[in-house]
Amino acid sequence: MVATTDITxxxxxxxxxxxxxxxxxxxxxxxxxxxGDLRFRAPQPVQPWSGxxxxxxxxxxxxxxxxxxxxxxxxxxxxxxDCLTLNxxxxxxxxxxxxxxxxxxxxxxYLIGTSALRLYSGARLALRxxxxxxxxxxxxxxxxxxxxxEYSTPTTPFDSNMGLRDQVAALEWVRRNIGAFGGxxxxxxxxxxxxxxxxxxxxxxxxxxxxxFHRGIAxxxxxxxAPTQAEARLFARRCLDQLGIAPEDAAKALRELPANExxxxxxxxxxxxxREQPGLxxxxxxxxGDYLPxxxxxxxxxxxxxxxxxIIGTNRDEATLFVRFDDTLPTTPDRMRWVLRHVxxxxxxxxxxxxxxxxxxxxxPTSPERMHEALADYGAAVESRLAAAYPxxxxxxxxxxxxxxxxxxxxxxxxxxxHSRFAPTYAYRYDFAPRAVHLxxxxxxxxLDLIPVFGAVDSVFGRALTSAGGHRAFRxxxxxxxxxWLSFARSGTPLAxxxxxxxxxxxxxxxxxxxxxxxxxxxxxxxxWQGVRIPALT
Numbered sequence: 001m002v003a004t005t006d007i008t009x010x011x012x013x014x015x016x017x018x019x020x021x022x023x024x025x026x027x028x029x030x031x032x033x034x035x036g037d038l039r040f041r042a043p044q045p046v047q048p049w050s051g052x053x054x055x056x057x058x059x060x061x062x063x064x065x066x067x068x069x070x071x072x073x074x075x076x077x078x079x080x081x082d083c084l085t086l087n088x089x090x091x092x093x094x095x096x097x098x099x100x101x102x103x104x105x106x107x108x109x110y111l112i113g114t115s116a117l118r119l120y121s122g123a124r125l126a127l128r129x130x131x132x133x134x135x136x137x138x139x140x141x142x143x144x145x146x147x148x149x150e151y152s153t154p155t156t157p158f159d160s161n162m163g164l165r166d167q168v169a170a171l172e173w174v175r176r177n178i179g180a181f182g183g184x185x186x187x188x189x190x191x192x193x194x195x196x197x198x199x200x201x202x203x204x205x206x207x208x209x210x211x212x213f214h215r216g217i218a219x220x221x222x223x224x225x226a227p228t229q230a231e232a233r234l235f236a237r238r239c240l241d242q243l244g245i246a247p248e249d250a251a252k253a254l255r256e257l258p259a260n261e262x263x264x265x266x267x268x269x270x271x272x273x274x275r276e277q278p279g280l281x282x283x284x285x286x287x288x289g290d291y292l293p294x295x296x297x298x299x300x301x302x303x304x305x306x307x308x309x310x311i312i313g314t315n316r317d318e319a320t321l322f323v324r325f326d327d328t329l330p331t332t333p334d335r336m337r338w339v340l341r342h343v344x345x346x347x348x349x350x351x352x353x354x355x356x357x358x359x360x361x362x363x364x365p366t367s368p369e370r371m372h373e374a375l376a377d378y379g380a381a382v383e384s385r386l387a388a389a390y391p392x393x394x395x396x397x398x399x400x401x402x403x404x405x406x407x408x409x410x411x412x413x414x415x416x417x418x419h420s421r422f423a424p425t426y427a428y429r430y431d432f433a434p435r436a437v438h439l440x441x442x443x444x445x446x447x448l449d450l451i452p453v454f455g456a457v458d459s460v461f462g463r464a465l466t467s468a469g470g471h472r473a474f475r476x477x478x479x480x481x482x483x484x485w486l487s488f489a490r491s492g493t494p495l496a497x498x499x500x501x502x503x504x505x506x507x508x509x510x511x512x513x514x515x516x517x518x519x520x521x522x523x524x525x526x527x528x529w530q531g532v533r534i535p536a537l538t
Contacts, residue, residue: 068112107194124455129486319404331403
């Protein structure tokens with residue numbers, strides 16, 4: 001017999017599993033199922049239930065390709081539109097005071113992923129820090145981040161930023177209900193990795209999220225993903241073309257088409273756009289001027305982002321994982337040159353930057369031909385600057401490092417700089433990788449940090465990563481991560497040996513074995529990236 005435990009929430013009683021050291025509740029709804037007339041709409045309140053709702057097993061992952069919802073070597077979670085649920089993990093030992101709460105937002109490029117991945121349960125993290133760990137689902141891809149507002153009708157309205165709104169709704173659930181689980185609604189830390197880290201930053205820039213959390217941790221955030229409404233609607237039109245839907249038929253078709261048909265068409269369109277325009281990520285929170293008023297970089301720069309303490313950092317070898325398994329980043333010389341030739345779009349006034357030619361002290365070219373020539377010259381100059389900062393470019397290894405830094409480190413530095421003017425900010429770089437991971441050619445690659453953060457070094461996968469040695473060092477790195485993350489969640493500051501980031505000193509914790517603090521690491525690269533931004537959708 002499995003031991004169970006019941007908790008009364010504002011919506012009804014939920015029954016979870018009481019394990020030996022922690023209790024878990026799975027797939028608790030935080031919003032009504034986003035099906036039927038609620039497809040492409042903001043999340044709506046849960047309908048309260050009577051009796052006891054079973055929360056001992058997972059429900060649906062968000063709509064996505066089946067491979068994205070894998071939760072084990074031979075196991076994939078079923079996917080569906082009824083996915084707006086969260087999971088809660090609580091230590092069994094009684095606490096004298098309400099516990100800090102850590103809310104994890106999974107990554108996956110806003111296209112794939114699920115909170116049901118065993119790693120994300122957070123049991124080891126909860127036990128080490130005596131905290132409550134919450135992991136959340138949110139709508140992905142077409143259903144979470146496409147803006148079909150252009151096709152709204154009085155009877156069939158469409159909202160924007162559904163996935164971002166889902167995350168806010170999950171945090172509202174935490175504020176209303178976490179006290180029943182022994183958590184402190186006035187001490188909530190949001191943390192995430194990759195797209196989940198971008199979501200953390202987006203929540204810092206979302207007015208509706210004010211007061212719902214008190215600090216944030218962003219691990220490997222592609223921080224300047226932020227399509228404008230015009231770009232988002234252009235991309236939506238391309239998706240409709242892929243579906244073969246005429247604009248006048250869009251409202252009815254988008255409500256009635258099978259979810260998987262929409263999902264497949266959007267996935268194909270995403271792949272095509274990313275092949276055509278390297279460095280562009282068309283599926284992300286949209287700067288709609290309302291729910292998300294400005295780009296993330298602009299919000300941090302002008303101080304309108306929520307002024308809460310922030311930990312932000314990246315991994316030294318971010319892009320090596322993508323080259324092997326998802327070759328979509330600008331990790332070749334040709335792709336990077338394309339990015340550099342499109343800095344005119346990236347340095348538009350709406351992006352929170354000074355227009356390019358004003359920045360250069362030049363007058364705006366007066367013809368398309370002269371504009372093209374000027375941009376080609378500027379791109380060549382930036383390429384030369386970057387090549388000096390990345391010895392070996394355009395060789396393969398240097399190009400891969402450059403593509404990873406372009407996507408993750410470059411924009412994260414901009415957030416560090418800007419946010420540190422208004423709130424405590426702590427920067428890190430993750431450098432450690434076990435010997436087997438180095439031998440495989442990955443190094444400290446994207447998502448490797450999730451293993452030590454969640455304390456999974458002694459799991460089957462964690463031991464496989466240290467099969468060629470380095471297990472003791474990997475354990476020490478896990479303690480570094482967890483103790484700093486938990487100190488931050490409890491008090492708003494990491495451990496005492498980690499100084500705050502300022503633009504004057506740029507102190508950065510290098511998470512390695514052993515750890516160290518460096519001032520302005522990779523300064524030459526940081527300076528070389530100045531003036532380079534993510535391209536716009538054309």
